[in-house]
Amino acid sequence: MSRTLIVAGAGIVGLSTAYSLAKAGNRVIVLDKEEHVAAHQTGNNSGVIHSGLYYTPGSLKAKLSVDGASSIRDFAVEHGVKVDICGKLVVATDDKQLPQLNELLRRGKENGVPARLVSPEEAREYEPHVSTVGALHVESTGIIDYKGVCEALARLIRELGGEIRFGAEVKGVKADALGVTVETRNGSVRGHYFVNCGGLHSDRIARLAGLKPSVRxxxxxxxxxxxxxxxxxxxxxxxxxxxxxxxxxxxxxxxxxxxxxxxxxxxxxxxxxxxxxxxxxxxxxxxxxxxxxxxxxxxxxxxxxxxxxxxxxxxxxxxxxxxxxxxxxxxxxxxxxxxxxxxxxxxxNRDGTMVDDFLFERGQRQIHVLNAPSPAATASLEIGKRIATELLDMAK
Incomplete structure (x- = not known):
């Protein structure tokens, strides 16, 4: 059964989600208040494919980053997007930093990241001008054109029959037993389910939908x-x-x-x-x-x-x-x-702690992505698959 699914946000997480949903045979409508894809976080980040080195073992960030580093590299190669797996050095410039460097290595190994300790001399084989008393070399880290990824995703969504509507700022969200109506600056859109990938405005969209997010x-x-x-x-x-x-x-x-x-x-x-x-x-x-x-x-x-x-x-x-x-x-x-x-x-959070992992909240016929910090761009295809699977399970 084909469904109409609405996604708010034409950044890399929103487009990855819409692509996964469209591939499953659904009609997808992406809404964004700007006039092009990747207008905010995606289009202004460092362009790094993160390896998963830093993240707490067992966390969603750790798993999706490691898987995402592989999938986004393969996507780029398949669709002609510029990518370079050039590797990374994490350098200790003081002996006091060496214990933390070893902790990073431990985390990396537990997360399945190909990292190894190198001596100062070995580090300078990679980076001749670096100052270090010891370093980690992470071979799976790379750089990529994330705007190019978004443009490729947008093209694929349209080829699968989906729509991307720009200048469509979300002004209201109302769910009922049969579907969800999203009010935009340019009129209303009706669908069966709704995904909020609004990034900088995601908590506001959640409140428009009647949720009371635990975060700001x-x-x-x-x-x-x-x-x-x-x-x-x-x-x-x-x-x-x-x-x-x-x-x-x-x-x-x-x-x-x-x-x-x-x-x-x-x-x-x-x-x-x-x-x-x-x-x-x-x-x-x-x-x-x-x-x-x-x-x-x-x-x-x-x-x-x-x-x-x-x-x-x-x-x-x-x-x-x-x-x-x-x-x-x-x-x-x-x-x-x-x-x-x-x-x-x-x-x-209210207590002043920053949410460290990806955060999703659910509403009636809705999923809201309320925290997608780095490595969200790296993990975007995996996040999109995860959201699509949950939403389609919700629809059963």
């Missing part, structure tokens, strides 16, 4: 620099620091992009708008919603020193360069220039 989306801006062309030879692939286990972000890193450029960053600072790609992007509604969430104040009280340091680095190119020189000391005084920024849709 708090936006964090990640600001990137890129190396000037004369400095790009100093980085061959991906160079990451050993992450601080007390801080919920990975820290600044150097990433070769699929177009040959090298990006540096990102930092992580609170954004004054859910689409706050610049300091001057201020949305009063977004700010009030964030400020009204008790978890944000609790997080700020715990990490205020880190927050100040991240903010200082946002305004000081010299400070940003200092952090990068811990990884690659040869970077010159004018090595970096600002480039694009991204905004991360981070689900936060």
């Amino acid at each position: 989306i708090i936006p964090f801006r990640g600001e990137y620099y890129e190396l000037i062309p004369e400095e790009q030879h100093l980085v061959r692939g991906l160079i990451y620091p050993v992450p601080d286990p007390q801080f919920p972000f990975l820290g600044v890193h150097l990433t070769k992009m699929i177009d040959g450029s090298v990006h540096a960053g990102p930092n992580a600072i609170f954004a004054f708008a859910r689409e706050g790609y610049k300091w001057l992007n201020i949305n009063p509604r977004d700010m009030l919603e964030s400020a009204a969430w008790p978890g944000l104040w609790k997080l700020g009280a715990k990490f205020w020193k880190v927050g100040l340091a991240e903010t200082y680095r946002s305004f000081s190119r010299k400070k940003a360069l200092e952090g990068l020189r811990e990884l690659v000391p040869a970077l010159g005084d004018k090595a970096i220039v600002p480039t694009h920024n991204g905004v991360r849709a981070q689900a936060m």
